Amino acid sequence: xxxxxxPTVISTTPFDDQKPGTSGLRKSVPAFRQPRxxxxxxxxxxxxxxxARGRTLVVGGDGRFFNAEAIQIIxxxxxxxxxxxxxxxxxxxxxxxxxxxLIRKTGAYGGFVLSASHNPGxxxxxxxxxxxxxxxxxxxxxxxDAVFAASKRIARxxxxxxxxxxxSTLGPRTLGEMAVEVVDPVADYAALMETLFDFAAIxxxxxxxxxxxxxxxxxxxxxxYAKAILEDRLGAPKGTVVNATPLPDFGGHHPDPNLxxxxxxxxxxxxxxxxxxxxxxxxDGDRNMILGRDCFVxxxxxxxxxxxxxxxxxxxxxxxxxxxxxxxxxxAADRVAAKLGVGAYETPTGWKFFGNLLDAGKVVFCGExxxxxxxxxxxxxxxxxxxLYWLNILAKTGKSVAELLAAHWAEYGxxxxxxxxxxxxxxxxxxxxxxxxxAAKLAGRRFGHRAVxxxxxxxxxxxxxxxxxxxxxxRIGFDDGARIVFRLSGTxxxxxxxxxxxxxxxxxxxxxxAETQAVLADLIATAKALSGIEDRTGxxxxxxxx
Ligand code: VG1
Ligand code: CO
Numbered sequence: 001x002x003x004x005x006x007p008t009v010i011s012t013t014p015f016d017d018q019k020p021g022t023s024g025l026r027k028s029v030p031a032f033r034q035p036r037x038x039x040x041x042x043x044x045x046x047x048x049x050x051x052a053r054g055r056t057l058v059v060g061g062d063g064r065f066f067n068a069e070a071i072q073i074i075x076x077x078x079x080x081x082x083x084x085x086x087x088x089x090x091x092x093x094x095x096x097x098x099x100x101x102l103i104r105k106t107g108a109y110g111g112f113v114l115s116a117s118h119n120p121g122x123x124x125x126x127x128x129x130x131x132x133x134x135x136x137x138x139x140x141x142x143x144x145d146a147v148f149a150a151s152k153r154i155a156r157x158x159x160x161x162x163x164x165x166x167x168s169t170l171g172p173r174t175l176g177e178m179a180v181e182v183v184d185p186v187a188d189y190a191a192l193m194e195t196l197f198d199f200a201a202i203x204x205x206x207x208x209x210x211x212x213x214x215x216x217x218x219x220x221x222x223x224x225y226a227k228a229i230l231e232d233r234l235g236a237p238k239g240t241v242v243n244a245t246p247l248p249d250f251g252g253h254h255p256d257p258n259l260x261x262x263x264x265x266x267x268x269x270x271x272x273x274x275x276x277x278x279x280x281x282x283x284d285g286d287r288n289m290i291l292g293r294d295c296f297v298x299x300x301x302x303x304x305x306x307x308x309x310x311x312x313x314x315x316x317x318x319x320x321x322x323x324x325x326x327x328x329x330x331x332a333a334d335r336v337a338a339k340l341g342v343g344a345y346e347t348p349t350g351w352k353f354f355g356n357l358l359d360a361g362k363v364v365f366c367g368e369x370x371x372x373x374x375x376x377x378x379x380x381x382x383x384x385x386x387x388l389y390w391l392n393i394l395a396k397t398g399k400s401v402a403e404l405l406a407a408h409w410a411e412y413g414x415x416x417x418x419x420x421x422x423x424x425x426x427x428x429x430x431x432x433x434x435x436x437x438x439a440a441k442l443a444g445r446r447f448g449h450r451a452v453x454x455x456x457x458x459x460x461x462x463x464x465x466x467x468x469x470x471x472x473x474x475r476i477g478f479d480d481g482a483r484i485v486f487r488l489s490g491t492x493x494x495x496x497x498x499x500x501x502x503x504x505x506x507x508x509x510x511x512x513x514a515e516t517q518a519v520l521a522d523l524i525a526t527a528k529a530l531s532g533i534e535d536r537t538g539x540x541x542x543x544x545x546x
Pocket of ligand 1: 022117282286351489
């Protein structure tokens with residue numbers, strides 16, 4: 001069809017709500033299915049990129065509801081906007097870290113990731129889209145700001161009038177004048193993992209009859225990756241990976257690997273017959289949860305232990321330059337960095353802030369309290385990577401997860417840590433709460449046995465390019481090392497979510513094995529008093545505690 005090669009110009013008018021949040025544009029599926037909504041955003045990206053004409057892009061998503069339609073729309077628009085070539089995962093599937101790797105490996109110009117991550121999916125669930133740049137990482141704020149500005153003045157988008165492309169088999173296709181290559185979503189990623197970890201040692205561990213593990217893919221994207229790597233390559237018993245088939249609605253659950261949403265897995269690690277190792281990943285495969293028998297590794301501790309054991313892992317031995325963590329993440333990793341004499345960085349929430357530090361070689365590991373850990377192997381957090389890293393540590397030390405944690409705390413002290421989320425708050429109420437917290441005069445005030453030594457609204461200046469980001473959350477530090485952080489979520493799709501991050505440092509090994517919520521009880525009370533959350537919203541308790 002000759003006509004299909006000529007871009008069609010479609011008139012449109014702006015939507016006013018296309019500002020990317022912590023991780024791309026995230027809205028309900030009904031919002032994304034409004035006519036022209038996705039098209040406007042994608043065109044705004046093309047209009048903001050210096051020059052995507054003649055370049056290669058990578059496109060893939062976590063398989064959630066609307067993934068398949070969205071990919072066809074993006075492919076047509078890419079062709080109409082002059083993109084030369086697109087690599088797309090078979091059936092439109094690619095995990096977020098796999099997209100990042102493919103961009104880097106192929107030298108692509110960038111890529112689109114389709115996912116709302118840990119948010120639920122389905123016709124009434126959430127959808128999302130994110131643009132990643134040539135380093136494989138999320139677009140920096142300078143670009144997302146430009147996209148938002150473009151979305152407010154958009155008047156037309158470009159597309160082709162072509163039938164849907166078959167993405168179910170591997171190999172080359174053409175769409176208009178654009179080449180489309182349907183690639184195996186797993187192969188390149190699995191090969192990368194093999195270069196980083198001691199697969200022989202992990203394989204020996206997984207085959208031991210006395211080592212019992214489970215990986216819960218939560219009906220999301222990591223199922224095929226985990227099966228290929230853990231079961232097929234490393235020889236873990238069949239059935240080690242559960243909920244391994246990606247479903248458009250994740251089986252009706254939140255694909256969010258935490259103590260609340262992966263409760264069944266947590267249960268399987270409890271008691272004398274509990275699993276030795278449990279792990280889970282989220283909707284798009286970039287988050288992870290690590291469990292041992294009767295124990296849970298906070299993501300903040302996970303980052304610290306990963307850094308502390310770098311010498312045991314082939315891809316990292318002898319080259320640890322530094323560690324970065326998002327501001328609300330506990331200071332556990334800083335303590336390891338200090339001891340090792342390497343750099344420690346504190347960034348705003350969201351993986352896009354790690355990109356420059358990784359590119360500049362200032363850090364090798366990055367982590368967020370929200371079940372995100374990763375390294376310089378890609379420019380996204382990476383769920384399965386973290387699981388393989390932990391298996392590598394277990395295999396090389398011969399210790400259990402609980403033993404590793406206890407030894408780590410004895411050496412560095414323990415950062416008791418928890419996050420309390422209040423979801424679906426009235427946006428105006430939540431904004432007022434934050435404004436009052438910012439304005440409060442807290443320095444020097446006492447709360448119980450603690451006095452406030454730090455009170456600010458976190459701002460960050462990127463040490464690589466000097467870009468400044470303000471308003472990233474209210475930090476309240478106390479004289480005994482405890483800390484409370486308040487911030488509003490930037491990934492929700494309705495109302496506001498208040499996140500309260502609580503941590504208390506304990507140096508004494510005799511007091512490092514208490515129940516976290518009990519240890520934090522007085523800090524929780526202080527956080528409630530400071531914010532007035534109950535009086536303001538009528539909420540006596542958080543919706544989710546992790
Ligand atoms: C949350 C987490 C943040 C994470 C982001 C994206 O953001 O707190 O640490 O980077 O989700 O993760 P917020 O703004 O809701 O707190 V994912 O797995 O969506 O890509
Ligand atoms: Co995610």
